[in-house]
Amino acid sequence: MTDDAPGSAGDDAPETDDAAVPAIRRVAGTGVPLRGDDVDTDQILPARFLKAVTFDDMGEYAFYDQRRDADGELNDHPFNEYQGANVLAVNDNFGCGSSREHAPQGLMRWGVEAIVGESFAEIFEDNCKSLGIATLAVDHEDAVDLQEFIEANPDAGIEVDVRAETVRYDGRAVEGDVPDAMREALLEGIWDTTAVMRTNLDRAKAVNDSLPYTDD
Template identity: 55%
Template sequence: MSDANDGGPSTPDTPAVERVEGPGIAVRGDDVDTDQILPARFLKVLTFEGLGEFAFFDQRFEEVETDGTVEERETDHPFNDPAHRDASVLVVGSNFGCGSSREHAPQALQRWGIDAVVGESFAEIFAGNCLALGVPTVTLDGDAVEALQSFVEADPDADVVVDVGEETVSYDGRTVDATVDDAHQHALTEGQWDTTAQLAAVPERITETANDLPYVESTR
């Protein structure tokens, strides 16, 4: 366990996230909000299990009426493309994850298979919810995002390497400078992103704090 002075305890069950490597998938457009990422009607689940299949659901499916019968059909959304089914690096535009603060949105993305998100900018709460899952949110300038999106669309099997510590994104023989929030970078690379695990690792400190609260009955 690390000393409290270095930012908090790490735990054996919380791995450091220093590098994510895998095929990419692009979702174009700015201001993609959390309702687009995961529509509100899917928030009623008791657990997060199975949320991946509902990621971008209303963009991926449309209702079509034929001879009085309404059918649900797939659109050409990239999350429907079999060529991108193994993608783990999502490449997006600016202000991605805006709107409501629902933690279900990054949960759905991660359970679909996304391990890192690269974009021009992110809504702050969305980025924080990603951090709680160990999913880095990494920013590039607009031209670099456009180039990366075009690349992953053209070559869905090629790997994209997101280096959290070095703050770079590499693909197709090139490396571009990226930005990772300082606090997020520290938490990810030091294995301190799972705050629940950190609390579980120090039960004696939780008890000590609880005993000092005037509105909690002491267990001493």
């Protein structure tokens, strides 16, 4: 659950041009642990599903191959076992490989609203920002501790605080790092650049008209 009610980013939070792009101060819910370094975008969203003309069904395709055995039956992959979770706990270099937007789209449509891990591929992390998915980088030991806690307590509450740059669980507040650009975009409600532009069409048109290289 994202904390996106008006004013939820704090009394000093800047006002957005339109409430359609919510400010995201925190994400609260339960976790799903996904162990392993260098989990690439082809594992997250297999390439054969890129031919879809919309992102609508991408949640069904998230980790499609890893979630099935040799006979095509669902196995014990975390995305099968932790249905309904929204905080993904990962390890190092998550989201590496192809820069396809489909990977974070699949995670978002499966239910992921925040990701806590050791590190993230740069383009993947930027794509997450554009979807309102918060990423928090923590130390290796902290990432493993969180995964172990979730495995032992699958229904326990977890909170990712974007402003404080922490993940809170089991009475702990573990410090991490949210990239400055992501933190600003989420807190100010400007992460969805398409929606922001749509709600500022007059300003966008004025800029367009002022450019010498655009047509009338």
